[in-house]
Amino acid sequence: MTDAVKRDRGLLKIDDQECKGCGLCVEACPPRVIALGEHLNHYGYRTAVYAGTGCTGCGICFMACPEPGAITVMRAVANRAAAAAIMSTGQEGSPSCASN
Amino acid sequence: MSSEQFSEYTVVHGRAKSFYERYDRKPELQHQTHFCPGCGHGIVHKLLARAIDELGIQDRTILVGPVGCSVFTYYYFDVGNVQAAHGRCPAVATAMKRSRPAGIVIGYQGDGDLSAIGSAEILHAANRGENITIIFVNNAIYSMTGGQAAPTTLLGQTSTTTPEGRSATTEGYPLHVSELLATLQGPVYIERVGLGDNKQIAQANRAIHRAVENQVKGLGFSLIEVLSPCPTIWKMSAVDSQHWVRDVMEKTYPLGVFCDRTKEAQPRRLPPEPPSLEAIPAILDIVNDDSAEASSAANKATKPIDLHVRVAGFGGQGVLLLGEVLAEAGLEAGLEVSWLPSYGPEMRSGTSNCHVRLSDETIDSPLVTAPNILVAMNEPSLRKFDKSVRPGGWIIYNGETFPTDCVRNDVHVLALPFTQIAHELGSARAGNMVMLGALLEVANGLPQSSIDAALRRLVRNTKWFELDELALSRGRELFRESFQEV
Amino acid sequence: MRKQLMKGNEAIVKSAILAGCRAFYGYPITPASEIAEAAAEYMPRAGGVFLQAESEVAAVNMLYGGASAGVRCMTASSGPGISLMQEGISYMAGAELPCVIADITRGGPGLGNIAAEQSDYHQVVKGGGHGNYRTIVLAPHSVQEMADLTALAFELADRYRNPVVLLADGFIGQMMEPVEFPEQAIEGQTPDWAVTGTAASRPNLITSLFMDVDDLEAHVRHLEQKYRCAEHLEARAEEWQAEGAEIVLVGYGIVGRILKAVTAEARAEGINVGVLRPITLYPFPVSHFKRLALRARVFVVVEMSNGQMLEDVRLALDGTRPVEFFSRTGGNVPSHEQVLDLVRNLAKRYSIAPITEPAINIDEERMANV
CATH class of the missing domain: 3.40.50.970 (Thiamin diphosphate (ThDP)-binding fold, Pyr/PP domains)
Known part of the structure; x- marks a missing residue:
């Protein structure tokens, strides 16, 4: 790796049409990298915005958020194969649970 | 969303698959839930x-x-x-x-x-x-x-x-x-x-x-x-x-x-396969009984019958069973029948009575308000229904003597201590069958075989069946004796 | 199949199972408890569910669940229990769920008594629960009809996706008469709208909730359409020596039986009288009334209530003929003799000409269609 800047472990995507600006994610975020923005969205809410750096990809903001898809949390991976592995366990649950 | 992938990042927490992507059932604002912020x-x-x-x-x-x-x-x-x-x-x-x-x-x-x-x-x-x-x-x-x-x-x-x-x-x-x-x-x-x-x-x-x-x-x-x-x-x-x-x-x-209790709980199994449709009638006890069909020709009534019977007595005297045997025998004999009990708490204590109809023709009303035969198993029952008996009808009364103030000139009466007679035969509980025997002599037209078949269906215990048969024939005899003397 | 002597309450359960019913949810009440008892005996053996609920409220909501799962299901109760079930009946009508409810009526209001009355007519025929809905109501008058109309009830419930009530009185429920069942059992088909816990049924939704006012109005109109359809197609009545009768006696259930006995005697006396017995109470058999009114001079409604069906008879006749009324309540039964006396008096009052020839009963054929 020759990157001059160290990459964040995580990345946030906030859907400003789904977010209602309740601020629970702001409160929940351990590294404090979410804030409420200044702009009103289509519905008149001040929505959450990601500071741009510092996300650890812990997912705590996702769990605290009451909207199903307002927050999407991503995590940095070394390559596509590792990404696929995370996808299959992280999203599908353990095979033993799904078997019954 | 879950398939979204960046070159360096992959989604680990996003919209669950079990949620709709868009809330089409929601009349408006289909991109958001209806919940208040922070709910x-x-x-x-x-x-x-x-x-x-x-x-x-x-x-x-x-x-x-x-x-x-x-x-x-x-x-x-x-x-x-x-x-x-x-x-x-x-x-x-x-x-x-x-x-x-x-x-x-x-x-x-x-x-x-x-x-x-x-x-x-x-x-x-x-x-x-x-x-x-x-x-x-x-x-x-x-x-x-x-x-x-x-x-x-x-x-x-x-x-x-x-x-x-x-x-x-x-x-x-x-x-x-x-x-x-x-x-x-x-x-x-x-x-x-x-x-x-x-x-x-x-x-x-x-x-x-x-x-x-x-x-x-x-x-x-x-x-x-x-x-x-x-x-x-x-x-x-x-x-x-x-x-x-x-x-x-x-x-x-x-x-x-x-x-x-998850550790000790026994996992439930799925229920067994249900029975086939073909098996259902047998499960419901409604399949053809071939032996009954074969014998039924012999059981047919020998003359026109139109019975309006009221049976009344105390609970426990076998009022309902008497009526049921009569109705079942009528069905066996190819007649139209109905049996209607008094029900509710009356069934559990105190007085009990039932209405029985047997007829060659379709039965209009199953209610017997004017019986042509009244079977009264005790005096209160007699007094309750004696006036309703049709002129020319019969009262079969369980008592040594018929109360003088109940005497009517236009009805026949057979008054005998039926319970006592049954007691001498083996059990006072068969008193109802002695009375039924007498009733069958009055009704005269139901073959004995139809009665036997009915009794066999309703009285499963062999000992009781035999006693009831004995009681029935004793009742028939008593009737004949009484009315030969007249 | 051999005819069997059987109580009406038992015939309902056997007929239901033959018709594909595989779930019974109930709560004990006199005089309907034998239905639950028979269901407890036979339903599990037939591979179905029997459950005694904690209340009629729970029982009817279990029915809602069973019907949502696409299973033919039923319950049975009597007046006070039916009052409690009205919530669920309204929800089922709203969510378009089929079910069969046997109401073996007793005396009311309140605890009333356990003797037979016909005072559930209003709460069953006119709705009883909230909202713009109807229930189809069938009124058997014999044990054979208890069996036949139970099978019909399941058919109608599925056809109209609506609760169907079998309205019988304690007499018909407790009475034993010979009954014959169909040879073949029917398998209830899982409807494609049901929620069954499968991939195919995953998009399905059962609800009676329509938040948007226009959506709810459209839904109400849709329900209405079904009821109009039922009114055209499903009204049933038995006419007993009613062709050309000048006095038409009207009664359902056990009263219908009494009226037939009265008719036999009155005709023997030369009085031109017949019986019109509604078999469906909703839809009410209006066309039978209209047709018989062409010849009849007077209609006589006999009920074991204070005149609940009477209102429908008056609506059906729409003032074209006088309607006389005779009623007993509290568990008393209009006696043969009382009604016969009334008929004799009316024959005099309306100067009914005596019949010269005995009428031929041609109306049994009409019954064959039922």
Whole structure:
């Protein structure tokens, strides 16, 4: 790796049409990298915005958020194969649970 | 969304598969839930959808929605959805699971729904140990209707119906549903969790997963109570209401596991294959009885019959059985018949009577208000019905002497101590059959074989059958003796 | 199949199972308890569900669940229990769920008594629960009809996706008469709208909630359409020596039987009288009334209530003929003799000409269609 800047472990995507600006994610975020923005969205809410750096990809903001898809949390991976592995366990649950 | 992938990042937490991408059932604003900002329901929905995803049961899941703020579960969950009446979710879920045991039936209820109007339904579903999962969202108030007090409202908490704050002396104490249900033997898993901070939410996530998993494993009834914020009705910010759950609500409603029998619970099996359609008539005891068919020709009535019989006596004298044997014999003899009992408490004590009709023609009314034969097993019964007997009719009376004030010139009377006679034959209980024997002489036209067949069908015990046969023939004899002398 | 002597209450259960019913949810009440008892005996053996609920409220909501799952299901109760079930009946009508409810009536209001009355007519025929809905109501008058109309009830419930009530009185329920069942059992088909916990049924939704005012109005109109359809197609009545009768006696259930006995005697006396017995109480057999009114001089409604069906008879006749009324309540039964006396008096009052020839009963053929 020759990157001059160290990459964040995580990345946030906030859907400003789904977010209602309740601020629970702001409160929940351990590294404090979410804030409420200044702009009103289509519905008149001040929505959450990601500071741009510092996300650890812990997912705590996702769990605290009451909207199903307002927050999407991503995590940095070394390559596509590792990404696929995370996808299959992280999203599908353990095979033993799904078997019954 | 889940397939979205950046060159360096991949999605680890995004919209659950068990949610619709867009809420097409919602009339407007189909990109957002209908919940207020910061509402706990949204979080519980997410945790539940996650559990459904993780357990791989989206196709099997039946979600029974409540009445209240979370009435629209079917807007969001891409599973089979049923919306239940207020408080009745456990009853609806019970029946769905019983009829579709392979389905995963999850009930979602608020605290007004579950702990007030639906308190009976939840208690009994839990006590029966139904193999269902209940997610119970407790926000200590009726939110959708605008903030009225619930059984779960905290002491001192104001609401629109407790404007001075809930008082134990007038509104009673906050209802501890989890503790209450945990005293029952039916449930396998009951836990109270909260949404008061990150740690609590993580525990709620585990608990909800576990409660659904218990059902997947067939272990039985699980309930998760979730202490959940309602910023709008509590008139707090989202963050303050979250803290109120942790700092105030939890003091009244401690978190924890109140019942866990998952280790000792035996997994339930799916029920056996139902019997084939061809087997159903036999199961219902309605198949052809060939021997009865073969003998029926010999059992046919030998002359026209139109009987209007009233049988009356005390409970225990065999009033109803006498009538039933007569009706069954009539059916055997190819006649139209009906048998109508007096019923209810009369059946259990005191007097008892029945109406019996036998006729060659269609029976219009099964009610016998003017009998042509009255069988009176005691004096009160005689006095109740003697005047109703048609002129030319018969009264068969169980008594040594016929009361003089009941004597009528236009009816025939046979008065004998039938019970005593039966006692001498072997048991006073056969008195009804001695009377039936006499009645059959009056009716005269039912072949003995039809009586035998009827008696065999109704009296299974051989000893009693033989005694009854003896009693019947004694009754016939007594009649003949009495009326040869006249 | 051999005819068997059987109680009406038992015949209901056997007929239901033959008709594909595989779930019974009930709560004990006199005089309907034998139905639950028979269901407890036979339903599990037939591979179905029997459950004694904690209340009639729970029982009817279990019915809602069973029907949502696409299973033919039923319950049975009597007056006070039916009052409690009205919530669920309204929800089922709203969510378009089929089910069969046997109401073996007793005396009311309140605890009333356990003797037979016909005072559930209003709460069953006119709705009873909230909202713009109707229930189809069938009124058997014999044990054979208890069996036949139960089978019909399941058919109609599925056809109209609506609750169907079998309204019988304690007499018909407790009475034993010979009954013959169909040779073949039917398998209830899982409807494609049901929620069964499968991939195919995942998009399905059962609800009676329509938040949008226009959506709810459209739904109400849709329900209305079904009821109009039922009114055209499903009204049933038995006419007993009613062709050309100048006095038409009207009664359902056990009263219908009494009226037939009265008719036999009155005709023997030369009085031109016949019986019109509604078999469906909703839809009410209006066309039978209109047709018989062409010849009849007077209609006589006999009921074991204070005149609940009477209102429908008056509506059906729309003022074209006088309607006389005779009633007993409290569990008393209009006696043959009382009604016969009334008929004799009316024959005099309306100067009914005596019949010269005995009428031929041609109306049994009409019954064959039932």
